[in-house]
Amino acid sequence: MTFRHRSIVDTIPAYRQGRPAPATPGRRSFQISSNENPFDPLPSVLDAIRSESLGRINRYPDMRGWDVVERVAALEGVAPENVVLGCGSTEVITQLVDLVAGPGDEVVYPWRSFEAYPIIVAGAGAASVQVPNRPDGSHDVDGILAAVNDRTRLVILNNPNNPTSTALSDADARRVVAAVPDDVLVLFDEAYYQFNTAEDTSVAMDLFAEHPNIVVAHTFSKAYGLAGLRIGYGIAAPEVIEGMRKMSLPFGVTDVAQKAALASLDARDELEVRVKSIVAERDRVVAALRSQGWSFPEPYANFLWLPLGDRTDEAAARFTEAGLSTRVFSGEGIRISIGETEANDRVIDVCSRLVAEGLRV
Ligand SMILES: Cc1ncc(COP(=O)(O)O)c(C=O)c1O
Incomplete structure (x- = not known):
């Protein structure tokens, strides 16, 4: 059927959700494709939902989520007027793009990065300006700055970057903020900041104290393990x-x-x-893979990136056969979330077999 619609939608790639764990009869399989927290929900969180919320699902929620806003404001050291909630930080980012960019406007961001960015930008009717990452997977800050022009309405930085897991240094972040015009917003998407152990990393909330054109997006999905409930927040100037x-x-x-x-x-x-235990597991997997001779960017989130290039699909099949669903970017690489200990052990095992097959980077 044909129907009248916005032609820009035809150009938007559909968001691809991480695949569920492949069925492996007689063996437990694992989904390590969506950067989820592998721990079961906390009993205290389940109790709170049961006792305080389930009995009132016939009512609308507090639209501003004021109690959460006040708690988040105290936690982040800002005023409640600086905080907005969203259905995950995905919606927070959507709110921001919808606010600042429309037809004729541009949004600059590193690529490859969070795959929702191009969808959100095109949905707003604006144009994406994707700046390829450096060969080591990190943001090309010079490239990002060179891409900023009069049409730019927003610059997005992702620290640590999904899917390469690289950290953005404080020096690089400061260079971006210093060069971008004061009336252009800079979004720091820090969905994974709690896992970031990079010593020289930028901390968006430190910069926010100095620059009013910064927006920070944080989420309850990853470190807090609430991905299924969809709640995140943005921090920005009250007008924003x-x-x-x-x-x-x-x-x-x-x-x-x-x-x-x-x-x-x-x-x-x-x-x-x-x-801390997810970070320790990440470091254990990294050490094991390094000892097998793998070379990949040092990861600072709860996932790692194997830049397998042309051999990505071949290698990905080995993970699937072993009962592991990973996130596969054909022709580029594989993103592997840190999961249960057994899943991580199996990643190490699959990687050693890839080495034996000559499929290593
Ligand atoms: C970089 C990045 N930002 C934001 C999000 C959004 O997460 P959520 O909408 O669950 O808060 C994700 C999710 O994978 C992500 O990888």
């Missing part, structure tokens, strides 16, 4: 937050998500222990 709120999906953040976020904020110490 006001505009983002106008662009938000009304009543988008459910009461269940809000109660879970509050309970998770109460349990930050427990969650921190989990984050």
